[in-house]
Structure formats: structure tokens, C-alpha cells
Amino acid sequence: MRLRVEKVRTLSPAELRLLIRRGEWDRPTPGLAPGYAQANVVILPARYAVDFFLFCQRNPKPCPLLEVLEAGAYEIGSFAPGADIRTDVPRYNIFRRGNLEDTRKDIGELWQEDFVTFLLGCSFAFEEALLKAQIPIRHIEEAKNVPMYITDIPCREAGIFRGPLVVTLRPIPYEKVARAVQVTARYPFVHGAPVHIGAPDRIGIRDLSRPDFGEAVGIRAGEVPVFWACGVTPQVALLDAKPDICVTHTPGHMFISDTLNEELATS
Amino acid sequence: MRLRVEKVRTLSPAELRLLIRRGEWDRPTPGLAPGYAQANVVILPARYAVDFFLFCQRNPKPCPLLEVLEAGAYEIGSFAPGADIRTDVPRYNIFRRGNLEDTRKDIGELWQEDFVTFLLGCSFAFEEALLKAQIPIRHIEEAKNVPMYITDIPCREAGIFRGPLVVTLRPIPYEKVARAVQVTARYPFVHGAPVHIGAPDRIGIRDLSRPDFGEAVGIRAGEVPVFWACGVTPQVALLDAKPDICVTHTPGHMFISDTLNEELATS
Numbered sequence: 347m348r349l350r351v352e353k354v355r356t357l358s359p360a361e362l363r364l365l366i367r368r369g370e371w372d373r374p375t376p377g378l379a380p381g382y383a384q385a386n387v388v389i390l391p392a393r394y395a396v397d398f399f400l401f402c403q404r405n406p407k408p409c410p411l412l413e414v415l416e417a418g419a420y421e422i423g424s425f426a427p428g429a430d431i432r433t434d435v436p437r438y439n440i441f442r443r444g445n446l447e448d449t450r451k452d453i454g455e456l457w458q459e460d461f462v463t464f465l466l467g468c469s470f471a472f473e474e475a476l477l478k479a480q481i482p483i484r485h486i487e488e489a490k491n492v493p494m495y496i497t498d499i500p501c502r503e504a505g506i507f508r509g510p511l512v513v514t515l516r517p518i519p520y521e522k523v524a525r526a527v528q529v530t531a532r533y534p535f536v537h538g539a540p541v542h543i544g545a546p547d548r549i550g551i552r553d554l555s556r557p558d559f560g561e562a563v564g565i566r567a568g569e570v571p572v573f574w575a576c577g578v579t580p581q582v583a584l585l586d587a588k589p590d591i592c593v594t595h596t597p598g599h600m601f602i603s604d605t606l607n608e609e610l611a612t613s
Numbered sequence: 614m615r616l617r618v619e620k621v622r623t624l625s626p627a628e629l630r631l632l633i634r635r636g637e638w639d640r641p642t643p644g645l646a647p648g649y650a651q652a653n654v655v656i657l658p659a660r661y662a663v664d665f666f667l668f669c670q671r672n673p674k675p676c677p678l679l680e681v682l683e684a685g686a687y688e689i690g691s692f693a694p695g696a697d698i699r700t701d702v703p704r705y706n707i708f709r710r711g712n713l714e715d716t717r718k719d720i721g722e723l724w725q726e727d728f729v730t731f732l733l734g735c736s737f738a739f740e741e742a743l744l745k746a747q748i749p750i751r752h753i754e755e756a757k758n759v760p761m762y763i764t765d766i767p768c769r770e771a772g773i774f775r776g777p778l779v780v781t782l783r784p785i786p787y788e789k790v791a792r793a794v795q796v797t798a799r800y801p802f803v804h805g806a807p808v809h810i811g812a813p814d815r816i817g818i819r820d821l822s823r824p825d826f827g828e829a830v831g832i833r834a835g836e837v838p839v840f841w842a843c844g845v846t847p848q849v850a851l852l853d854a855k856p857d858i859c860v861t862h863t864p865g866h867m868f869i870s871d872t873l874n875e876e877l878a879t880s
Contacts (some may be wrong), residue, residue, distance in 0.1 A: 396659075396684075399666055403681055414670055416772055417663075422701070424769070505683060531879065610796065612879055 354378065359426065359602045364435040366602075372436045372451050374598035376470055383607050384534075384600035385412050385465035386577050387435055388584065389453075389593040392417040395462035397505025401583060402464065404502035408511055408579030410467040410535045412603070412610075418459045426603040431463050437596035444588035453593055461593075468538035468577055468600055469514065471607035472529075479529045481522050484563040492516070493557035494576050498550025499541075501579060509527065509583035513541060513573040515566040526572060532611045542573040549573065621645065626693065626869045630701040633869075639703045639718050641865035642707030643737055644869050650802075650874050651867035652679050653731035653844050654702055655851065656720075656860040659684040663727035664772025668850060669731065671769035675778055677734040677802045677875075679870070693870040698730050704863035706708045711855035718732035720860055728860075734803035735844055735867055736781065738874040739796070746796045748789050751830040759783070760824035765817025766808075768846060780808060780840040782821065784832040794837060799878045809840040816840065 354362070354371065359379045365371045375384055390398055395417065402409035413425045422429040423605075432454045438446040440456065450456075473483055485492045491512045499511040518526045523543060531539035542549050554571060555562045559578055565571060584592055595601060621629070621638065626646045632638045642651055657665055662684065669676035682690045689696040700720045707715040707723065736759075740750055746849075750781055752759045761779045766778040785793045790810060798806040809816050821838060822829045826845055832838060862868060 356846075386859075392663075396663055396666070399663070400681055400683065403678060411670060413666055416667065534879065612801065 349358040355471070359604045362602050363429055366436050367433040369451050372599070375436060375600045375602055376598065379602050380474070381413065381606055381608070383541075383603045383605045383610060384470050385603060386468050386581065387431065387438075387601050388464040388466065389431070389461050389596040390444070390464070390589055391458060391591060392548075394506065394587070394589045396460070397507050398464065400504035401501070401507040401580065402466070404447050404463040404504055405511075405579065407541060407575035408501065410537060410576065411464065411535055412467050412535060413465040415463040415583065417462050419463070419567050420457065422465075422603075425465070425605050426601070429601075429603075431601070432457050435595050435601050436599040439594045440595070441585065441589075441592045442591060443519055444585045449596055453478040456593065465601060465603075466577060466580065469536055469574070470600075471610075472533045472574075474607065475529050475533060476526060479525060481518060481526050481529065484517050485561070488563055490563060491560035493554070494559035494578055495546075495551045495573075496558045496582070501583065504586040505582045509579065509586055511541070512558070512579040512582060513517040513549070514560075515557070515563070515575050516572050516574070516578045517563065518572045519569050523570055523572060525569050530574065533607065534612060535610045536607075537577070538577045540554060540572045544570050546573075548572055626871045627695060629869050630693070630696055633703050634697065634700040634842075636718050639694060639866070642703060642867045642869055643865065645733070646869050647741070648873055650679065650870045650872045651735050651737050652870060653735050654698065654705075654860070654862040654868050655731040655733065655847065656698070656699055656728050657731075657856055658725060658858060659729055661773065661856045665731065665851075667771035668768070668774040668847065669733070669756070671771055672778075672846065673801070674804055674808060674842035675768065675844065677804060678731065679734050679802060680732040682730040683730050683738050686730070687724065689732075689870075690815075692732070692872050696864065696868075698868070699724050702862050702866060702868050704866040706770035706861050706863050708852065708856075708861070710857060711852045723860065732868060732870075733844060736803055736841070737867075738803040739800045742796050742800060743783075743793060743872065746792060748785060748793050748796065751784050752828070753831055756807075757830060760821070761826035761845055762813075762818045763825045763849070768850065773854040774850045776846065776853055778808070779825070779843040779846040779849060780816070781827075781843045782824070782830070783839050783841070784830065784836040785839045786836050790837055790839060797841065799816040800874065801879060802864075802877045803874075804842045804844070807839045808842050811837050811874045813838055813840075815862055845851070
């Protein structure tokens with residue numbers, strides 16, 4: 347049974363998770379439960395967990411930790427009471443030794459006693475804030491995926507995890523750049539303030555029209571390229587480290603929490 | 614050989630650490646290397662480290678993590694290049710099963726291959742900022758230790774670590790309370806904004822004249838008690854968990870980094 351999207355948009359986070367748990371919603375989550383924090387999901391066996399925890403701690407802009415669960419724990423606690431990480435994500439990607447092996451709506455059968463779950467902030471919250479501040483977001487205007495670039499800035503290493511910082515690009519009108527910095531700085535849990543403004547070549551980006559991931563967007567006269575740390579950064583580090591097994595959300599199919607973005611915002 | 618304090622106050626963080634490493638400075642560190650972040654130190658065997666890491670992640674106001682090292686690592690990296698955590702703290706407390714067993718100037722002999730080092734923010738930075746904003750700090754005026762109280766607010770548990778939130782009190786003139794919130798909110802890595810303002814009974818504090826740690830200070834007419842999360846919180850949780858061994862700095866004898874507080878401040 348396919349549910350009507352307009353109806354789904356009115357549901358609470360707990361109602362949405364129930365729908366997802368029943369397998370009745372396995373589509374992307376942008377636009378659902380507006381105002382509530384959605385999270386990227388990374389699940390790893392305990393033997394890799396400390397290194398990954400360190401990697402996030404050392405690279406908080408691309409890897410902002412919202413929650414980490416004890417080994418084997420699948421209940422989320424106060425961040426999303428009643429939620430179960432084995433069933434409440436619309437789609438999971440299963441990687442073995444760095445290769446995408448399978449995509450599932452449920453990982454109950456795959457669950458291991460030593461799985462450690464990490465929830466990381468995703469950029470929906472800060473895009474919401476930019477739009478409220480009347481700052482245009484080109485890839486939304488053009489109905490594209492945000493353009494992403496691999497920079498020549500190395501992340502701080504942690505055990506087996508290393509890799510370059512990946513950034514997203516949003517072209518911002520010159521007169522709104524300072525405001526864009528201020529607005530996003532309030533949301534450190536979703537990448538926070540930009541990591542770089544203007545001069546893409548200074549961070550190893552040669553051609554803005556050829557992003558490494560996502561799609562190129564138009565940059566108009568009077569706009570400056572502004573770069574934010576991107577949640578693909580830990581994905582790149584994860585795949586490169588080739589753990590025996592690793593489960594993530596399928597891109598765009600996030601975990602929906604009961605925590606408001608404004609509860610997490612600073613100042 | 615005792616060094617003259619006035620001379621020591623002019624030294625850089627690296628020079629101070631060298632002095633400390635040689636055993637020539639084993640006294641408290643407040644006032645040294647002004648502007649540079651000083652850190653609380655907690656060192657634990659790896660089997661306790663994930664739980665403690667989670668405890669800090671879940672209770673960032675009392676336990677703001679500045680740096681975590683891999684198991685066995687004693688070099689600090691970019692936070693303090695060239696530093697060695699085995700020798701560069703003026704005094705270490707050695708706890709076994711929750712009891713203070715020894716105090717040392719060097720833990721080279723005690724070092725274990727599985728020791729994990731945590732560096733946590735300490736409140737010197739935000740007191741510096743309050744003073745710059747012309748906000749008086751009573752315990753400094755009265756040359757006392759800051760008064761600390763055990764609240765009835767539980768920390769979020771993590772594995773073997775649990776316990777109450779401990780807070781510090783600073784009486785603030787009514788007209789400066791909002792400013793005190795703003796000033797300290799910029800320093801989330803050293804406890805950030807207050808956790809409670811006024812009404813001590815609402816957080817389980819019955820008598821401000823009888824702090825659980827530190828010394829009582831005078832509260833004048835026109836002042837409101839303002840409470841900040843306190844770094845004693847993880848100490849209480851640590852001692853209660855009774856790990857076989859745990860090494861911390863001796864109170865007041867901090868690790869001095871090469872990182873400026875302003876580099877860590879938000880906005």
C-alpha cells in the first residue's frame with residue numbers, strides 16, 4: 347500500500363518511525379517531520395568503533411555526532427524515545443569490505459551483539475535555516491542533488507580511518523555571505539559554519555562544473571562559492587578502511603528523531 | 614631549584630611543558646600561559662575507555678572533550694605538538710578501585726600499552742572571558758576555591774559510568790546575568806552557558822553556604838546565583854565506577870596546550 351505523501355508530511359516523528367518500521371515508507375525523508383533533526387546512520391562492529399568514534403571526535407565539522415549507542419544497543423534513548431535502529435531507517439546500505447553488497451528495509455536478521463550505532467547530523471537543518479533567512483539554495487532551486495567536491499584538506503586520522511575532507515557547495519550572493527556564515531554557525535551539529543569561502547583552487551577544487559558527487563549547479567554573477575563540510579566525508583573514510591561489515595542509511599533515507607533542530611542549536 | 618613565579622608567567626606553553634617534564638614545576642597552573650587552553654586529564658585502560666568516551670559524548674556540558682588519544686598513545690598531536698602526556702602534567706593523581714593511592718610528577722613507570730588519554734576543557738578560559746566582560750567572579754575576589762554542589766540532576770549514563778551533575782556557583786549581579794550567559798556560551802569546550810540560573814532548590818541544592826566541594830562565597834543583595842556544569846562531574850562518576858586504575862591531573866595542576874581559547878570559541 348502506497349501512502350499519500352501529503353498525509354505523511356503531517357505525521358509526527360514517532361508516527362513516521364512506526365510507518366517505516368512496518369515497511370510502509372522506504373522512500374527519502376527530506377521534507378518529513380519539518381523542524382526535527384534527521385540523522386545519518388553508521389553501524390560498525392565494536393572492534394572498529396573506537397577508531398570511528400575518534401575520527402568523528404577529531405573531525406567534528408564533517409562528522410558531527412548526535413548520539414552513540416553502547417555495543418549491541420538498538421534503542422535510541424532520549425534522542426528518539428521508543429525508536430529501534432534495526433527497523434526505523436527507511437533503507438539501509440550493507441557494505442562488506444568496502445563494497446555495497448545489499449540494500450534492505452530492516453537489519454534485524456543482520457544484527458550483531460557487537461554492533462555500535464553512530465548517529466551523525468545531516469544538513470537538512472541548516473538548509474532550513476538558510477531558507478528562513480532568505481538565503482537562496484541553488485541546488486534546491488534547480489531540483490538537483492547538492493554538488494560535492496573532494497578537497498586536498500586531509501581529515502585528522504584516527505586508527506584505520508583517514509581520508510580527505512569532502513565539501514558541499516552553495517553559491518551565495520556576495521551581500522549575504524556573512525549572514526550565511528552566521529546562520530549556519532548556530533548549527534554545529536549539522537556541519538556548522540562554512541569551512542571555506544571563495545577561491546576553490548585553494549582547497550584543491552579545479553573545476554566547479556565537475557563535482558565528485560551530486561550535480562553541478564549554476565553560479566551567477568555576484569555570487570561567491572561557499573563550502574561546508576559534508577557528511578560524505580566519513581562515508582569515504584569508511585569505505586576506504588574496508589571494515590568486514592558496515593551498515594549505513596541509504597543516502598537521503600535518514601533516521602528521524604524526536605529532537606528539534608532548535609533544541610540542538612547554539613545561542 | 615625553585616623558579617621565580619614572575620619568570621614562569623612569561624613562558625610559552627612549550628617552554629612550560631619542558632619545565633614540567635624536567636620536574637621543575639609541580640605547582641598549580643592557573644595564571645600560566647594566559648589565553649591558552651588548559652585541560653583536565655583522565656587516563657584509563659582501554660576496557661573502560663569506550664564507556665567513558667560515551668559518558669563524555671552524552672554529557673558534553675560537564676565533560677567537554679578537547680582531545681582523545683588512541684590506546685597507548687602518549688603524544689598529543691596538533692593540540693600540543695611535542696607534548697608527552699606521561700611527563701607534561703605537573704602532578705598526577707593515581708586512583709586504584711576509586712581510592713587515591715599516590716600522587717606523582719611523572720607516570721612513565723606506570724604507563725600501560727592500553728592506556729587511553731582524555732583531555733577535557735577546564736573553566737579557566739571562561740573565567741578569563743567573564744573578567745574581560747567586567748563580570749565579577751566572587752571566589753577570585755575572595756581568593757577561595759570555587760564553590761561546587763552536587764545537584765539532583767542525573768547525568769546520562771554510559772556503561773559503568775553514572776552520577777549526578779556537579780555544578781559551580783558564581784553569584785552574578787542581576788543586570789549582568791544575560792551578559793554572563795552570552796559570554797560563556799561562546800566557550801562550549803569549557804562548560805559553555807550556565808545550566809541553571811536562580812532557585813538552587815530546583816536542582817536539589819538546599820544550602821548555598823554549604824558547598825559539597827570548594828568553599829562558600831558571599832552572595833550580595835542584587836545578585837542571583839548562577840550555576841555552570843563542573844568538571845568534577847566526571848571525577849565523581851569515575852571514582853564511583855571504581856576502575857582498577859585511573860590517572861588524573863591533581864586538581865589545579867592542568868595540562869597546558871598550544872591551542873588558544875579563542876581558536877576553540879564559537880562565533
